[in-house]
Amino acid sequence: MRKVKSLVLAGLLAFAPALLLNGPVQAQENAAVAAPATGNETAAADSAAKAAAPAAAPAAPAEKVAAPPRMKPTPGIGMPMPGEITLQKQFSPTGHTARWLHDVMLLPIITIISIFVLALMLYVMIRFRQSANPTPSKTSHNTVIEVIWTVVPVVILLVIAVPSIGLLADQYKPAPKDALTVKVTGYQWYWGYEYPDNAIPEFVSNLLPRDKAEANGEPYLLAPDNRMVLPVGRPIKLIITGADVIHSFAVPSLWVKMDAVPGRLNEKTFTIEKPGVYYGQCSELCGARHGFMPIAIEALPPAQFDQWVLSQGGKPKGAGAATTAEAGAPAAVPAPNAKL
Numbered sequence: 001m002r003k004v005k006s007l008v009l010a011g012l013l014a015f016a017p018a019l020l021l022n023g024p025v026q027a028q029e030n031a032a033v034a035a036p037a038t039g040n041e042t043a044a045a046d047s048a049a050k051a052a053a054p055a056a057a058p059a060a061p062a063e064k065v066a067a068p069p070r071m072k073p074t075p076g077i078g079m080p081m082p083g084e085i086t087l088q089k090q091f092s093p094t095g096h097t098a099r100w101l102h103d104v105m106l107l108p109i110i111t112i113i114s115i116f117v118l119a120l121m122l123y124v125m126i127r128f129r130q131s132a133n134p135t136p137s138k139t140s141h142n143t144v145i146e147v148i149w150t151v152v153p154v155v156i157l158l159v160i161a162v163p164s165i166g167l168l169a170d171q172y173k174p175a176p177k178d179a180l181t182v183k184v185t186g187y188q189w190y191w192g193y194e195y196p197d198n199a200i201p202e203f204v205s206n207l208l209p210r211d212k213a214e215a216n217g218e219p220y221l222l223a224p225d226n227r228m229v230l231p232v233g234r235p236i237k238l239i240i241t242g243a244d245v246i247h248s249f250a251v252p253s254l255w256v257k258m259d260a261v262p263g264r265l266n267e268k269t270f271t272i273e274k275p276g277v278y279y280g281q282c283s284e285l286c287g288a289r290h291g292f293m294p295i296a297i298e299a300l301p302p303a304q305f306d307q308w309v310l311s312q313g314g315k316p317k318g319a320g321a322a323t324t325a326e327a328g329a330p331a332a333v334p335a336p337n338a339k340l
């Protein structure tokens with residue numbers, strides 16, 4: 001009886017912080033979501049949760065280009081689905097290699113070894129049980145078998161090592177010179193994105209409340225208000241850091257996962273193959289609202305990306321930059337956040 005009592009008490013204690021925190025944090029979240037009305041740069045300037053950022057950025061850009069309309073997510077792409085047991089479908093070259101390594105090499109090898117060992121154990125248990133085998137063999141060495149069970153595992157490990165080390169090297173390959181740099185900062189409990197190459201100051205990305213996510217057809221807990229917008233087909237270099245505690249920036253369908261450590265700049269390079277919305281979450285336990293700091297990358301064709309950059313008051317960068325005429329902004333298209 002006492003045991004049950006103390007269990008209940010422990011449970012209450014465990015949940016108390018979450019219950020207590022929910023009130024004020026909800027208010028903060030609503031305030032942060034209410035702020036962005038016109039565009040990301042306004043959100044960055046207004047948001048109460050915003051950390052101190054360089055004030056040099058122009059508050060109101062002279063010419064106003066309409067941002068491309070907020071992209072609708074495709075169910076099953078860039079997000080997990082109920083009942084799924086394997087890795088998400090991949091949309092970056094490293095992701096394809098990784099998924100191939102997992103699906104074609106590791107999983108079959110693990111399965112075969114497990115079944116083989118299980119079969120051996122069952123055979124030994126039945127064939128050599130005491131009643132069937134009353135006088136056990138006194139054999140202590142068998143050179144042939146010993147050589148086999150040493151060499152075969154070594155060969156298996158070597159076969160796995162070759163693609164595995166290749167993938168590891170791929171994941172940490174430095175970014176090419178023309179890569180687009182985006183700085184990612186993890187805060188308790190939201191993300192900040194800054195585009196130094198495009199002169200777009202940091203803006204904040206907060207959880208989209210359930211009613212707004214549902215009204216928008218976006219997955220609650222994965223959908224933020226402001227997405228990180230990136231171009232398709234151009235190498236991306238993320239500079240990732242934390243402002244307070246360790247967070248982790250992770251987008252499974254792009255094979256991106258990198259710790260955001262205070263005082264350290266971590267780097268992650270990747271290329272997105274297809275336009276779409278790719279979701280992720282903070283993946284390092286970072287406090288009470290760790291589960292409420294989602295990530296969404298909206299990958300746009302380069303011309304549309306440049307249009308988005310202009311709409312944020314930034315400057316398109318690099319050889320692939322579209323001309324303003326090409327971007328051809330349709331006049332009445334609302335800013336990414338206008339619909340929220």
Ligand SMILES: [Cu+2]
Pocket residue numbers: 186187189246247248282283284285286290293
């Ligand atoms: Cu976090």
